[in-house]
Amino acid sequence: MNLVLHILYVLILSLSESLSEPSNKKFPENFQFGVATAAYQVEGGWSDDGKGVNIWDQFTHTHPDSVINGDTGDIACDSYHRYMGDVEMLKNLGVNYYRFSLSWSRILPTGYTNQINEAGVEYYQNFISALKENGIEPFVTLYHWDLPQPLQEIGGWPNPLLEDIFAVYARTAFTLFGEKVKNWMTFNEPKQTCLAGYGLGSAAPGISASGIGEYECMHTIMKAHARAYHIYDEEFRPTQSGRISIVLDTGWYEPASDSEEDMEAAERSLQFEHGWCAHPIYHPDGNYPQVMIDRIADRSQKEGFSKSRLPEFSAEEIEYIRGTFDFLCINTYTTSMVKWTNDYEIGTPGFYADVSVSTYQDPSWNGSASSWLKVVPWGMRKLLNWIDQTYNHPEIVITENGYSDDGRLDDPNRLNYYAEYLTSLLEAILEDGVNVSGYTAWSLMDNFEWTSGYTVKFGLYQVDFDNPNRTRTIKGSGEYYKNVIASKCLVDTCEE
Ligand code: GBH
Numbered sequence: 001m002n003l004v005l006h007i008l009y010v011l012i013l014s015l016s017e018s019l020s021e022p023s024n025k026k027f028p029e030n031f032q033f034g035v036a037t038a039a040y041q042v043e044g045g046w047s048d049d050g051k052g053v054n055i056w057d058q059f060t061h062t063h064p065d066s067v068i069n070g071d072t073g074d075i076a077c078d079s080y081h082r083y084m085g086d087v088e089m090l091k092n093l094g095v096n097y098y099r100f101s102l103s104w105s106r107i108l109p110t111g112y113t114n115q116i117n118e119a120g121v122e123y124y125q126n127f128i129s130a131l132k133e134n135g136i137e138p139f140v141t142l143y144h145w146d147l148p149q150p151l152q153e154i155g156g157w158p159n160p161l162l163e164d165i166f167a168v169y170a171r172t173a174f175t176l177f178g179e180k181v182k183n184w185m186t187f188n189e190p191k192q193t194c195l196a197g198y199g200l201g202s203a204a205p206g207i208s209a210s211g212i213g214e215y216e217c218m219h220t221i222m223k224a225h226a227r228a229y230h231i232y233d234e235e236f237r238p239t240q241s242g243r244i245s246i247v248l249d250t251g252w253y254e255p256a257s258d259s260e261e262d263m264e265a266a267e268r269s270l271q272f273e274h275g276w277c278a279h280p281i282y283h284p285d286g287n288y289p290q291v292m293i294d295r296i297a298d299r300s301q302k303e304g305f306s307k308s309r310l311p312e313f314s315a316e317e318i319e320y321i322r323g324t325f326d327f328l329c330i331n332t333y334t335t336s337m338v339k340w341t342n343d344y345e346i347g348t349p350g351f352y353a354d355v356s357v358s359t360y361q362d363p364s365w366n367g368s369a370s371s372w373l374k375v376v377p378w379g380m381r382k383l384l385n386w387i388d389q390t391y392n393h394p395e396i397v398i399t400e401n402g403y404s405d406d407g408r409l410d411d412p413n414r415l416n417y418y419a420e421y422l423t424s425l426l427e428a429i430l431e432d433g434v435n436v437s438g439y440t441a442w443s444l445m446d447n448f449e450w451t452s453g454y455t456v457k458f459g460l461y462q463v464d465f466d467n468p469n470r471t472r473t474i475k476g477s478g479e480y481y482k483n484v485i486a487s488k489c490l491v492d493t494c495e496e
Pocket of ligand 1: 192260450
């Protein structure tokens with residue numbers, strides 16, 4: 001091919017890629033749209049009115065080197081003082097629901113019920129009432145990573161005592177807020193809590209106990225989730241008639257080729273990355289995925305441990321945890337390619353050595369401000385189909401999906417991300433018959449992005465972090481999402 005032709009060809013290819021049109025089909029009439037945030041990322045007021053210290057307060061204050069620029073959530077978006085402004089933004093977007101989390105230590109400063117912080121309770125009561133008065137359903141997460149510090153002092157999630165302690169907190173929340181809250185989520189992304197918090201030590205509470213800590217952590221969380229579910233089911237559902245679930249995160253893992261090895265490796269990745277927490281709850285057989293049980297037992301033995309590093313559930317526990325959901329919640333952002341590889345050498349134990357696969361992201365995929373987040377809309381469609389088939393056609397709510405940049409107001413990349421992912425979602429619903437009933441954009445506004453601090457922005461609204469008023473301004477993507485919600489359509493006019 002001569003050079004001019006070649007350049008033309010490349011140009012047309014890249015044009016046709018950027019011009020891929022969003023779907024002109026409509027979302028089903030009863031489809032629900034929302035946006036999400038989490039307490040530590042937006043509230044601020046970290047020590048106001050009797051709030052206790054949690055592990056993210058502690059982590060950002062004592063490990064400033066672990067967060068970019070030493071940033072903290074001390075003030076964040078100041079939503080603790082500005083929640084009426086948040087309600088106005090939600091109203092303007094026209095969302096059906098708002099997914100946010102409760103700060104456990106704002107309600108119970110010690111983590112236990114020996115102290116109840118009335119100011120914290122009132123804050124959430126006022127906020128929830130304001131949402132309801134404006135026709136916005138509260139979707140409430142009990143735990144989005146901010147464990148009360150006193151509970152970390154006794155070891156945090158790897159300590160089995162936390163099952164009971166969480167159950168008491170959950171009952172307290174159902175009692176206080178359950179009259180108005182009809183959609184509950186126990187945990188947000190326990191995989192992150194356990195892997196980053198207790199395995200790798202990269203996030204709060206910063207415990208490095210790779211290969212042991214993450215599995216013990218998850219074991220407690222699975223049981224704590226089930227306890228909260230059963231408490232709701234038995235003590236509250238009869239009078240409050242809401243629903244309850246858990247939020248799990250996973251990307252899509254695409255085999256690098258159609259060789260049997262690569263396909264096996266991709267399925268193994270899904271079972272470790274998602275099945276670890278999904279299988280015990282959503283799979284009709286319950287328990288951890290067999291591939292995890294077998295591989296971790298085998299590697300543990302070779303490493304010289306007296307038993308598997310993966311804790312075992314009793315038959316009663318399997319039964320108790322199985323089926324503890326009313327709908328399936330999934331946070332998903334991106335995709336990885338998976339290649340089969342020889343098992344990692346026996347050495348330092350760890351989750352990724354237990355999986356032993358090689359993953360990469362295609363260099364041709366569009367990126368974002370987050371190194372891990374590449375724009376791969378078809379991956380979400382495949383993931384939704386895999387979940388549909390693996391867990392027996394559940395009702396699914398996408399509880400997070402979104403795109404990061406530097407926080408600019410004119411943000412066509414985010415707008416395109418939403419248009420493309422929502423197109424894939426429509427195809428999954430209309431063409432594949434996957435039962436997805438809701439979609440949640442992460443996030444309502446720019447906020448504290450954990451160890452990335454304020455360098456990475458996911459908001460539909462911009463927040464001016466240099467201004468003490470934390471002024472919020474809607475972005476281009478926010479205007480687009482608002483239109484999508486109003487019209488249930490991704491383009492100017494949809495097929496009727
Ligand atoms: C969600 O996690 C969280 O629920 C939310 O609080 C957060 O703000 C949002 O995503 C955006 O990140 O840096 O390569 O080690 C999404 C899952 C898992 C994505 C950890 C980033 C770190 C990958 N996250 N992952 S890496």
